[in-house]
Amino acid sequence: MNTKILICFLPLVLLACKKHQPEILPEPNSPEQAKSLASTRSINSNGHSILVSYNYNSLGKLYQEISKDESTGMEMFQEYRHKDGILYLSDISDEQRKLSKINYTYEQNKLVKMRYFEYDQKLNPYFGQYDKLQSPIAYSRSNIIKSVQTDHLSNSTVTANYSYEYNRLGQPTSMFLVGDRRKLLTTYYYE
Incomplete structure (x- = not known):
C-alpha cells in the first residue's frame, strides 16, 4: 500500500520541483535570442543629435559603426576587423x-x-x-x-x-x- 501512495504522490512532487527550477535562457542561435543593437541616438557636447548605426557580419560580430551628426550631416566610420572570431583592429575614418x-x-x-x-x-x-x-x-x-x-x-x-x-x-x-x-x-x- 505504501508503494501505491508513493506512486500517486510522485507526479505531484515532480510538478512541485519543476515550478522552482531556474529560468533557462534561450540557446545562442534560437529565435528567442536577444537581437543585436541596430542604432543609438545621443546628444553630444555641442548639443547635436548623433545617430550611430551598427552593422554585423554573418557570425554576428560587429564590423562597422557609422556615426552621423544629424545637425551637420558629417559621418564618421569605425571598421572592426576580426581574426578567428576575435577583434584585433579597428580603423576610424571620416568621409575623406x-x-x-x-x-x-x-x-x-x-x-x-x-x-x-x-x-x-x-x-x-x-x-x-x-x-x-x-x-x-x-x-x-x-x-x-x-x-x-x-x-x-x-x-x-x-x-x-x-x-x-x-x-x-x-x-x-x-x-x-x-x-x-x-x-x-x-x-x-x-x-
Missing part, C-alpha cells in the same frame, strides 16, 4: 581619410591592451610594406602623430605625440617625439 586606428591585444581571452593611433595627412613611406614590417605603421597612408597605449593589466596609459618635417613632395624627412622638448627619433632618406 583615415583618422585613427586601435589595436587590441588579448591574453587568455581577456583584452589586456589597446593601442590607439592618430594620423597626419602626409605620405607615409612605410605604407604597404606589410611583409617587411610587423607594425601598425605599414597599414596607413599617413604618418602616426599620436599613439595611446592602454594596459588593462597594470591600469596604465602612455601617450606619445610625434611631429615631422617634410620635403617638398610631402614625404617625412625627420620624425620627432614631442614632449617637454622635441627629440629626433628618425631621419628618412629617399633615392
Whole structure:
C-alpha cells in the first residue's frame, strides 16, 4: 500500500520541483535570442543629435559603426576587423581619410591592451610594406602623430605625440617625439 501512495504522490512532487527550477535562457542561435543593437541616438557636447548605426557580419560580430551628426550631416566610420572570431583592429575614418586606428591585444581571452593611433595627412613611406614590417605603421597612408597605449593589466596609459618635417613632395624627412622638448627619433632618406 505504501508503494501505491508513493506512486500517486510522485507526479505531484515532480510538478512541485519543476515550478522552482531556474529560468533557462534561450540557446545562442534560437529565435528567442536577444537581437543585436541596430542604432543609438545621443546628444553630444555641442548639443547635436548623433545617430550611430551598427552593422554585423554573418557570425554576428560587429564590423562597422557609422556615426552621423544629424545637425551637420558629417559621418564618421569605425571598421572592426576580426581574426578567428576575435577583434584585433579597428580603423576610424571620416568621409575623406583615415583618422585613427586601435589595436587590441588579448591574453587568455581577456583584452589586456589597446593601442590607439592618430594620423597626419602626409605620405607615409612605410605604407604597404606589410611583409617587411610587423607594425601598425605599414597599414596607413599617413604618418602616426599620436599613439595611446592602454594596459588593462597594470591600469596604465602612455601617450606619445610625434611631429615631422617634410620635403617638398610631402614625404617625412625627420620624425620627432614631442614632449617637454622635441627629440629626433628618425631621419628618412629617399633615392
